[in-house]
Amino acid sequence: MATTSSTRVAILTFDGFNELDSFIALGLINRLRAEGWSAEITSPSAQVTSMNGVTVTAQQPLEFANEADAVIFGSGIYTRAIAENSALLDRLQIDPLRQLIGGQCSGTLLMARLGLLGTMPACTDLTTKPWLVEAGVLVLDEPFHARGPVATSGGCMSSVYLAAWLMARKAGTEAAEKALHYVAPVGQKQAYVEQVMGVVKPFLSTPA
Structure with a gap:
């Protein structure tokens, strides 16, 4: 169900993160400002450095994810080690009953460790x-699969599907299509929007 109220999205970004996962979702979703x-x-620290050496300053601490309306688990080269860091994961109290939750590539491993996937395929x-x-x-x-308020995607560029699903679930398909249309390649805009929405629309029937 679409909503016009404010929506806060936490993009979980750890050291060794994949820039495509975090930044594509960040840019797309913020088209709805x-x-x-x-x-x-x-992030769990004030600054994190990507897999390609790009250092960014966190906009929110890790605990922000616990109160956000939606959470995206980004991927990275150190995700397996992070998944074994119980002290770090214990800081996360993610709740699918009140949040939309998405995972990108190795971010789905963190979701599994936190028990967020249940019996859902990923x-x-x-x-x-x-x-x-x-x-x-x-x-x-x-490339993409969702069940209720939980979604996963595979492959760096599938971050577009994750962002589109989240926007469509919370703001409606028209808003999601408008954001996608803005970033789509010139001369391919309509085809691009149709392709992306064609992937996520089958998973939009369950209310948030």
Whole structure:
């Protein structure tokens, strides 16, 4: 169900993060600022450095994820170690009963460790797949999958699907399509929007 109230989105971003995961979602979701949306880089430390050496300042501390309306688990090269860091994960109290939750590539491993996937099958990248299988998760050969308030995506560029799903769930398909249209390549805008929304629309029937 669409809503016009403010929506705060925590994009969980750890050291070694994949820039495409965090920044694409950040840029797309913040296209809805006029509608009261705000997506912010949320990290366990004041600064984090990406897998390619880009250092950014966190906009919110890790605990912001516990109160945000939606949470995106980004991926990175150190995710497996983070998944074994119980002291770090204990700082997260994510609740699918009141939040929309998405995971990108290895971010889905963190979701599994936190018990957020349940029996839901998940999408992820090829590197993370065996780790998820080891954790007892059925891994799909698909770019995007969602069940209720929880979604996963696999492959760096599938971050677009995750952002589009989140926007459509909370702000409606028209708002999501408008944001996608703005960033889509010139001369391909309509086809791009249709392609992205064609992937996520089958998963929008369950109310948030």
